[in-house]
Amino acid sequence: MIFLLLLGVPVALGHLYLWRRLVVNTTLPRTLGRRIGTVAIVGAFVMLMSALVVTRRVPPEYGKFFAWPGFVWLAVLFYLAIALGVAEIPRRILLKRAVLTPVAAGAGPVEPVEVVPDPSRRLFIARSVAIGSGVAAGGVVGYGMTQALGDPxxxxxxxxxxxxxxxxxxxxxxxxxxxxxxxxxxxxxxxxxxxxxxxxxxxxxxxxxxxxxxxxxxxxxxxxxxxxxxxxxxxxxxxxxxxxxxxxxxxxxxxxxxxxxxxxxxxxxxxxxxxxxxxxxxxxxxxxxxxxxxxxxxxxxxxxxxxxxxxxxxxxxxxxxxxxxxxxxxxxxxxxxxxxxxxxxxxxxxxxxxxxxxxxxxxxxxxxxxxxxxxxxxxxxxxxxxxxxxxx
Missing domain, CATH: 3.60.21.10 (Metallo-dependent phosphatases)
Structure with missing residues (x-):
């Protein structure tokens, strides 16, 4: 129980973070895409926890069916969280930018005004960050698997x-x-x-x-x-x-x-x-x-x-x-x-x-x-x- 709490809580928080960045930010409210993405994140969490629990309770010949997808996903989750975290600063810079607002002649100096991107721009940025982070995490995990499973x-x-x-x-x-x-x-x-x-x-x-x-x-x-x-x-x-x-x-x-x-x-x-x-x-x-x-x-x-x-x-x-x-x-x-x-x-x-x-x-x-x-x-x-x- 202590093991599950120590690992389960950060894993749950990690999935919540991924849900915000990969599902909520990249889809529109009340759409099929958001529902599918939410189900996928919940399913991934259940799959990972099953790998942690079931593999400790069943023989290895059965446990491997839970261990392979669950533990590979754990690595992807880890590097996805890192990639998305690194992308936070450029993401925020792109979402909010200062522009010069034209004013009438003689009305004083031109002042920078912060504007919020329109929904289509916000979606484009969020999806680009999600895709880029996914490619990066997948590449690192793929390389790491060749190292782990190859000859020492x-x-x-x-x-x-x-x-x-x-x-x-x-x-x-x-x-x-x-x-x-x-x-x-x-x-x-x-x-x-x-x-x-x-x-x-x-x-x-x-x-x-x-x-x-x-x-x-x-x-x-x-x-x-x-x-x-x-x-x-x-x-x-x-x-x-x-x-x-x-x-x-x-x-x-x-x-x-x-x-x-x-x-x-x-x-x-x-x-x-x-x-x-x-x-x-x-x-x-x-x-x-x-x-x-x-x-x-x-x-x-x-x-x-x-x-x-x-x-x-x-x-x-x-x-x-x-x-x-x-x-x-x-x-x-x-x-x-x-x-x-x-x-x-x-x-x-x-x-x-x-x-x-x-x-x-x-x-x-x-x-x-x-x-x-x-x-x-x-x-x-x-x-x-x-x-x-x-x-x-």
């Missing part, structure tokens, strides 16, 4: 660790996050990710949370290709916030069955000199399964570099206080749809890419999937190969 970018990021043995320099970790299997992304999405990772012949694979949006019963088959991941030192997984919404205990057992090793506030030494540690997501606190850095790092060899798997970048504050050398995270989606990338820093210390926080390297993946709209604008999906290098 393959990034190569070198990271120098002071404690890394020279013999381990060049150790490569495939990092993938936020795969978000659900009503819009299924088995073929997993197969593509597994294929891309295996082609890199990584030394280790790190899946840093938000693998699924649904239960094992609903999405087990979609996740099954993960059993085909190949790496020299193994594949590892830590929970993201969406695992806790999807039955985290069942998913941990399922991933273990598939050969992807869950790290639940625990770690191990690999390759004879790298401490790989995983902590639970901060959302786990509400499920009595929160992060525990003390337990995760207990007994680790302090002469070896520590590579931490942690879903949310915000956990880097704890990581740095515990001497972690490198944290691998996701969660942000890089903002997914601009301009949300400007809002991420309000909650997280990193939006995407490599940064350093109090002596700890932090790498934040944009993720390989998406949440909600199948759209990515300014934040293409990625799979990252982290290459560890020694300082010597």
């Amino acid at each position: 970018q393959l990034l190569n990021v070198p990271v120098t660790l002071n404690k890394l043995q020279s013999s381990l320099s060049g150790f490569r970790i495939a990092v993938v996050s936020d795969i978000h299997l659900g009503p819009l992304l299924g088995r073929s999405h997993t197969e593509r990710i597994v294929r891309m990772i295996n082609e890199q012949q990584a030394d280790m694979v790190a899946i840093v949370g938000d693998l699924v949006d649904g239960t094992v019963a609903e999405l087990g088959e979609a996740a099954a290709p993960l059993r085909d991941l190949v790496s020299k030192q193994g594949s590892f997984f830590v929970t993201g916030n969406h695992e806790y919404f999807s039955g985290h205990e069942q998913w941990i057992a399922e991933l273990d069955r598939l050969g992807v090793n869950p790290l639940r506030n625990e770690g191990l030494t690999i390759a004879g000199g790298i401490e790989v540690v995983g902590v639970n997501d901060v959302t786990g606190k509400s499920y009595d399964d929160g992060p525990d850095f003390g337990r995760a790092l207990a007994g680790r060899n302090r002469n070896n570099p520590v590579v931490l798997l942690s879903h949310q970048p915000v956990q880097v504050a704890d990581a740095s206080s515990h001497g972690v050398d490198l944290q691998l995270s996701g969660h942000t989606h890089g903002g997914q749809m601009a301009p949300f990338n400007f809002l991420v820093p309000l909650q997280q210390p990193s939006t995407a890419g490599l940064s350093k926080v109090d002596g700890t390297w932090l790498y934040t993946s944009r993720g390989a999937g998406f949440w909600g709209p199948p759209v990515r604008v300014g934040a293409p999906p990625d799979i990252t190969m982290i290459e560890l290098r020694s300082a010597g």
